[in-house]
Amino acid sequence: MRFQAPLFISGKTMELQNQLKQMAAKAALEYVVEGEYLGVGTGTTVGFFITELATSGKKVKGCVSSSEATTRQLLAYGIPVCDLNDIVDYLPVYIDGCDEIDGNFCMIKGGGGALTREKIVAQASEKFVCIADESKVVKQLGAFPLPLEVIPMAVSSVSRAMEDLGGHPVVRDFITDNGNNIIDVHGLQIKEPQLLENAINKIPGVVTCGIFAHRGADVLLVASEAGIKVTK
Ligand code: 5RP
Numbered sequence: 317m318r319f320q321a322p323l324f325i326s327g328k329t330m331e332l333q334n335q336l337k338q339m340a341a342k343a344a345l346e347y348v349v350e351g352e353y354l355g356v357g358t359g360t361t362v363g364f365f366i367t368e369l370a371t372s373g374k375k376v377k378g379c380v381s382s383s384e385a386t387t388r389q390l391l392a393y394g395i396p397v398c399d400l401n402d403i404v405d406y407l408p409v410y411i412d413g414c415d416e417i418d419g420n421f422c423m424i425k426g427g428g429g430a431l432t433r434e435k436i437v438a439q440a441s442e443k444f445v446c447i448a449d450e451s452k453v454v455k456q457l458g459a460f461p462l463p464l465e466v467i468p469m470a471v472s473s474v475s476r477a478m479e480d481l482g483g484h485p486v487v488r489d490f491i492t493d494n495g496n497n498i499i500d501v502h503g504l505q506i507k508e509p510q511l512l513e514n515a516i517n518k519i520p521g522v523v524t525c526g527i528f529a530h531r532g533a534d535v536l537l538v539a540s541e542a543g544i545k546v547t548k
Pocket residue numbers: 357358359360361362412413414415424425426427428429430431434
């Protein structure tokens with residue numbers, strides 16, 4: 317892929333980031349198993365992936381979608397969407413982006429508010445292929461505010477519980493596909509992602525938190541100006 321000037325104004329521009337997202341999305345086509353079901357995540361990187369899939373000529377039996385937005389895009393391209401409950405055989409691959417990913421393939425997800433359905437489809441899949449531009453790779457999770465999907469009546473109590481854990485909760489002006497709220501928790505230093513995922517998921521009213529540590533990625537495709545780096 318070509319990079320068009322000017323790419324740098326102050327730091328990397330969004331245009332470059334989108335080009336990198338598109339590169340990662342294209343590289344993920346290799347992991348699509350033709351004639352099988354495919355799990356599809358949510359976000360701009362996945363948006364590029366859906367366009368690549370539609371124009372690739374690769375045919376899947378159907379896609380299990382992680383959000384209404386993804387469903388709309390898939391259907392607009394004529395790609396069949398199926399309910400996870402209707403899949404009796406297996407789901408070999410799930411392709412999704414992330415907000416942060418560490419060296420153990422633990423992630424923060426949910427920047428787009430689709431974390432619960434994403435976690436469900438990821439868990440049901442044999443292989444999670446994460447597609448990202450290089451800005452998403454971190455040493456330690458937590459610089460990106462951690463999204464939690466929360467039952468509306470529990471927004472205040474969950475916010476207080478997150479303050480007790482040292483976070484700064486901010487309620488997002490957003491309603492999820494499941495009719496719930498999102499709380500973005502700033503200021504967490506996530507040293508032990510699995511333990512924190514357990515602890516937050518136990519708070520009454522939390523549907524799930526955006527730490528994907530118990531079900532992390534299996535393959536990471538990171539795009540940089542040097543090309544695609546594949547890590548397994
Ligand atoms: C949505 C997500 C996305 O994967 C994450 O926010 C990355 O999005 P983008 O590809 O737009 O950078 O978890 O809930």
